[in-house]
Amino acid sequence: MCNPQSHLQSKDDLFVDYMSKLVRRGFHHIRKRYTSNVPAALIENGQNRVIDASLTLIRERAKLKGELVRALGGVVASASLLGVPLGHNSSFLQGPAFAPPRIREAIWCGSTNASTEEGKELKDPRVLTDVGDVPIQELRDCGIGDDRLMNIISESVKLVMEEDPLRPLVLGGDHSISFPVVRAVSEKLGGPLDILHLDAHPDIYHSFEGNKYSHASSFARIMEGGYARRLLQVGIRSITSEGREQGKRFGVEQYEMRTFSRDRHFLENLMYLYNQLTDLSSA
8 A cells, every 4th residue: 555544443453452452462362372292392302493484584595685785886875675574562553564565665665766866776775784683573483482582683784784884774563672672782783772753652651551561651661771871862752751750760861742932042052053963974
């Protein structure tokens, strides 16, 4: 489908989403029930094979695309799509899990051409490549939990970064994937990052609804791990007292929409300075 879809869902869509969530939970419950007497080592060995196979696919695709771009030459950095179709950490709708293929569909939609405003061609692998998706649902189907899923996402991002000049452009997925992605980039680059976070919510709950990997807790994990040197959150319009307290705890610079007119001059100057520094580093 080429036409953009409304973010509002019909009652039928909400019902289907609700039922699919129940079905997924039911399958995981049934799996745990019927594997309770199976040796844990047998299950773990099988899970490890699936993890290795998943990472191997990302590694080999990234290697192939990296070799292609290097052979063509003349490029310092090339964006490479990496899909992370994860949606189960969303506290409401699960739609983000279906986003990566929809985004690709929009990118390559025949209703328009592949030329950018700067005259670059998206069909040129020196501009854009694709290493595929982390198989989140297949991994979960094997009983692999969030602790290991987050590690797999981080390792997948690192595999793309290892194939210079590829630079991962990650397609989510709910906001919980921000944590493993930022962690991977920080560890790969050897230090904490400066992050500009544009969002209506700060996503900094310590553990939203008891889930430490919730989409509403990703920046709490990032800050706890020391993966951000400076975090600016701009556009906040829905924040609780915990969100503000967490922001103060981690030294986050939070700019709310209610004070945007007051903060606008500072933020515009900040972005100008950032762009100037980017231009100098590129030169």
